[in-house]
Amino acid sequence: MNLPQLFDLSFIGRRDQPALEFHGKVFTFGDIDERSNRVANLLLARGFTAGDRLCVYLPNCLEIIDLYLACVKLGVVFVPINILYREREITHILNDAEPKAVVASGETPPGYEVWRREDLAASVPSSRPPVTLDGDTPAALVYTSGTTGVSKGAILTHNNFLANAVSLLTCWQITAQDRLLLPLPLFHVHGLGNGLHCWLAAGFHMRLLERFEHQTAAAQFLDFQPTLFFGVPAMYVRLLGTPEAEAREIGNRMRLFVSGSAPLPAQVLEEFRARFGHTILERYGMTETMMNLSNPYIGERRPGTVGMPLPGVSIRLSNGDSGEVLLKGPNLFAGYWRREQATRDAFSDGWFRTGDLAVRGADGYYTLQGRKSDLIISGGFNIYPREIEEFLMEQPEVAEAAVVGVPDRVRGEIPVAYFVPRGACDEAALAARCREKLASFKAPKQFVKVEALPRTALGKVQKHLLPPPEQ
Ligand code: MCA
Ligand code: AMP
Numbered sequence: 106m107n108l109p110q111l112f113d114l115s116f117i118g119r120r121d122q123p124a125l126e127f128h129g130k131v132f133t134f135g136d137i138d139e140r141s142n143r144v145a146n147l148l149l150a151r152g153f154t155a156g157d158r159l160c161v162y163l164p165n166c167l168e169i170i171d172l173y174l175a176c177v178k179l180g181v182v183f184v185p186i187n188i189l190y191r192e193r194e195i196t197h198i199l200n201d202a203e204p205k206a207v208v209a210s211g212e213t214p215p216g217y218e219v220w221r222r223e224d225l226a227a228s229v230p231s232s233r234p235p236v237t238l239d240g241d242t243p244a245a246l247v248y249t250s251g252t253t254g255v256s257k258g259a260i261l262t263h264n265n266f267l268a269n270a271v272s273l274l275t276c277w278q279i280t281a282q283d284r285l286l287l288p289l290p291l292f293h294v295h296g297l298g299n300g301l302h303c304w305l306a307a308g309f310h311m312r313l314l315e316r317f318e319h320q321t322a323a324a325q326f327l328d329f330q331p332t333l334f335f336g337v338p339a340m341y342v343r344l345l346g347t348p349e350a351e352a353r354e355i356g357n358r359m360r361l362f363v364s365g366s367a368p369l370p371a372q373v374l375e376e377f378r379a380r381f382g383h384t385i386l387e388r389y390g391m392t393e394t395m396m397n398l399s400n401p402y403i404g405e406r407r408p409g410t411v412g413m414p415l416p417g418v419s420i421r422l423s424n425g426d427s428g429e430v431l432l433k434g435p436n437l438f439a440g441y442w443r444r445e446q447a448t449r450d451a452f453s454d455g456w457f458r459t460g461d462l463a464v465r466g467a468d469g470y471y472t473l474q475g476r477k478s479d480l481i482i483s484g485g486f487n488i489y490p491r492e493i494e495e496f497l498m499e500q501p502e503v504a505e506a507a508v509v510g511v512p513d514r515v516r517g518e519i520p521v522a523y524f525v526p527r528g529a530c531d532e533a534a535l536a537a538r539c540r541e542k543l544a545s546f547k548a549p550k551q552f553v554k555v556e557a558l559p560r561t562a563l564g565k566v567q568k569h570l571l572p573p574p575e576q
Pocket of ligand 2 (some may be wrong): 249250364365366367368369377387388389391392393411461473476482485487
């Protein structure tokens, strides 16, 4: 099967039913099908063929959905770029993916054909172009740093997305009667793989938001009355600020809240249960693997754990009942784009090495215990300290730098930079340059000057010996 064939359950089977709400407008599944057929015909007219890449640097909007669906209808590879990325981060992805064109709403580096959203409104036929694709066709390249610091494109196939969606529909009992409020960005697997694919596979009504705004989140729930919500822990922490009566009203209409992308503190789960009357279901995923483990829908949703393997997923821990999580299954990506060595290194005897550490309880529940690498997760966005350290070391006022994650109530962790200054240093200018050149979540939230970085005899920085930052 390929993705359009799965989506036809909705495109054809629910053609006249409301599918999507965005900025107050409602579109049927038939509208969504036809809009994406038009964009597919436009791509064909511009010379796209199966295997070509299309980079998309857009916030959540109708067009990003049209573009994704047009790509999967043609076998063109969709390459989403985080809208918070700045020039150097975008340049890396463009140079690596070598797209035939870029659709962007912001500034992008020169050298590529750039289309704006308006360019997609050309008058072309709305019939679906006849293309035959099998399930192994790549659907998307999603950039992730994996277990090392270099951002690589994980090749996700039609079968990967199919396996993920079918498994979530079954295990979380998602049906056409659900209503999903989706504020997650569609440039990551959480929003794209879980949100968009469950929507089209199940055929429910979805309200897409441009982004999650904590000031208006409760009002969105009250207005749309969803039954289903997928979020990162930072969103649940924000929702704890909802007045009690509103929280009860939201809770009364909801069926299921799911959390993932970063650890959900057990305390947040408890406070949320008290306020909304729901136990959040926590699951564990990764760009390269989509969803791996999930707490049960029926049965105990155990705080602090990520539950058990989803259908088809095999799991091993490197030391038996503890150690690195190793995975196999139909959800596993087809490798890193044009990086054979990195792909080989990511597997051991056919098992994908996640870099996450876990323990298995006697009754089969898994608990994540951290990562082998020093990855920082802030608000569900990943930060590789090495990338920020390299950027800081390119700055004239920095001789040496080490970036660590410190706990933060809302975002889980935030990055803090320790640095050895080179001569007189204007810290405010350094901070401003970081904010300008790096995605906002990567810019260190605090700078701590030190005389030297603690190092081992071999010269490796010992981050655990750095002084705690001032509160
Ligand atoms: C955050 N900002 C954004 C967006 N999100 N700007 C534009 N579009 C967005 N979608 C910026 C804000 O401008 C601000 O920048 C800073 O981030 C924090 O914003 P704030 O309003 O204070 O938000 P918050 O209440 O702290 O919440 C942040 C958030 C965001 C909405 C929870 O972190 C978020 O959307 N996270 C989702 C990440 C995600 O989808 N991860 C999945 C990847 P400034 O600081 O300059 O003011 S992991 C994955 O896919 C795997 C498979 C998995 O397991 O799921
Ligand atoms: P990404 O590289 O953006 O796909 O992020 C994947 C990483 O997010 C995983 O390797 C985990 O470290 C982390 N992650 C995802 N879900 C959870 C969870 N429920 N609890 C803890 N960490 C998680």
